[in-house]
Amino acid sequence: MDPLLIVLIVVVVLAVAGGIWFYAGRNRGGEVPPEVSAHKPTSADDILLAPPQEQAPAEAETPAGPTPEAAAPATLERPESIPGRMQRLRSRLAGAGGFGRAVLAVMSRGDLTEADWEEIEDTLLTSDLGIEVTTSLMDELRTQAKVLDTSDPAAIRGVLREELLKLVDPSMDRSLNLAKPTPAAGWNSADGEPAAAVLMVGVNGTGKTTTCGKLARVLVADGRTAVMGAADTFRAAAADQLTTWGERVGVEVVRSEREGADPASVAYDATRAAARDGVDVVLVDTAGRLQNKAGLMDELGKIKRVMEKVAPVGEVLLVLDATTGQNGMRQAQVFSEAVGITGIVLTKLDGTAKGGIVVTVQRELGVPVKLVGLGEGADDLAPFDPEGFVDALLA
Template identity: 55%
Template sequence: MNESLAIILTIVVGLAVIGGFIPVLLKARRNSQNYTGPRDANDPASLDGDGSFASSTGTLLEDRPETLAPASETAVEEVQAAPTLEKPLPVEGRLVRLRARLSKSNNALGKGLLALLARETIDEDVWEEVEETLLLADIGTDSTMELVDVLRERVKVLGVRSPEHVQAMLREELIKLVDPTMDRSLNIERHEDRPAVLMVVGVNGVGKTTTVGKLARVLVAEDKDVLLGAADTFRAAAAEQLATWGARVGVPTVRSDVDGADPASVAFEAVKAGIEQEVDVVMIDTAGRLQNKVGLMDELGKVKRVIEKQATVDEVLLVLDATTGQNGLTQAKVFAEVVNITGIVLTKLDGTAKGGIVVAIQKTLGVPVKLIGLGEGADDLAPFDAENFVDALLS
């Protein structure tokens, strides 16, 4: 009897103990689900009894691979959405590529002269064709006469006109005309207390903004710290276009949020920011102007004067479309009078008969062609080299 009573008491006590723990467990379960604070998935405390993760809102996520996929995909999308900086091509590689492109193009200058001077008999008719070829190439009247006189004399003395001799002779004389002695380096070295400042000018439609963007890539490839100034405030998309070019290589752009803002003010702020941020080069993109519009040209002069209140303008590059020929020479003269051009950028120099504009501009202004563009690619801009240019024409 006593034994039976002891067994019954043991069972009662056991049931009481178990009954007491059940509410505690349920309460703990509810607390886990209702917790709204931060949770670390790697922390055992954030694991529920069934092995699933509790979110910060208390919603349970089953611990299966497919339920974790959305989080992983989101992370990947965020990384992909971040701007990926492009790595511009080295300058050396550009020169080789541009030379190859020019040599394969249908240039009338080098090929035409080679064909004419390699004839068995060179009479007055041939020399007239030589003159015409040079004039069509926009070399200019004075340079054409000078080159023809030299070629006449050399052919007369040489006597033999094998292709090798003709090419060597033409190469020497054309290189002299293009003038390898001119300083074609860009003035882009940072000063002790301020950056180098570079302005890009030109008429409408020659590709100034694109040239600034491509030149930024050239400078970044040379490990320069660059800042852009969007002082073309008349063309609605110009600032956005410039900022896009800069963002591709990690270069910031100073711009105005107001359409038609004072370009001189934007240029001033860009240079000021460049000084404060201690960059190497500040490049200012300006609005396209017609060379016969006095007011616009005066405003361009104002931009330069305002910049020089805090820093000298070290380089003024005039962008010209090589296909415009002698009209480009007229443009160059007017711009040179307003802002003191220090260098020329020739775009679309893709082997057309207009390649002689290089000679004409340099001879007229005494200003070197410093950069050339032969295509629409982001890295289709390279420093101009006289010997490489002539070799490409004659290859």
């Protein structure tokens, strides 16, 4: 056979065999050559059937809402007891003006000259005692100096202490009226028993909202329950601040989510909520206002009247900054005319205050200083202690 023919036959046979092998391999599910798979478009089947990539185990899905730790109630603070804070604040009252010590130092010099008496008078006048009180105290001191040996500091101190105590007047009732009031006419007893109502008033910047929160702590420390009403609706920050104070000791705060809402409405809602929940006291914080703004002062009267649709307001506490001195007197008089002040809360009664404002405000208004604040601490508010105050002035 021709050799060329033999080669041709072999080539044909090999080509046929190769084709058979190729198609047989595809039918058996053989691999597609790499160069084909590299350019093959990715299909949905390829994605679903592809082996998973190596990765960290999936974490359990976190359910919506707060985590168990966040959902757990925060531990409530335990306010300092009343006796404890009074003892602590009594020692700190020593910084509440030094006019007593200054007068004592002059009177203990011995034979007093007219210049010495003028120095005493100047000291009293610059201590916010006012002219009338200063004149009365000077007359009494001059009389006592004639019958006493002014070289004896103990005797002079005793006289001065006695006269200052008369001015501060320990006989005034400084307790808060927190007795359960008689419900207003038409009040439905099914809505609960009204709580003792306390209205907090004052000008801007006296620390009124802070004092309201601190007073809530005083009540909790005394074993009472309370609700606070955020009737300062002109400052969202005031309601937020009051809410923070309440959360710390477990006191509910009634507030409006709408800035500029009717403060009387918020006060009424708080008073009703206190009755519904059966708490002991409702504290209502109001917006600070200037005493010469008649419209704002009338609004205070409206707030009080609306609250008294549930029950009488037993306490209207005027918060005064002790450092304002005689300027605070005009504030006190106007607020007293608008809503009938029952007590004074003096804030910032520390080394920057003269101390005489305690005497003056009581004489002018005929109402007692009931609470004093001496610092920024949460428990730096306590009932006013007349004897402790006078002893601090003479320490």
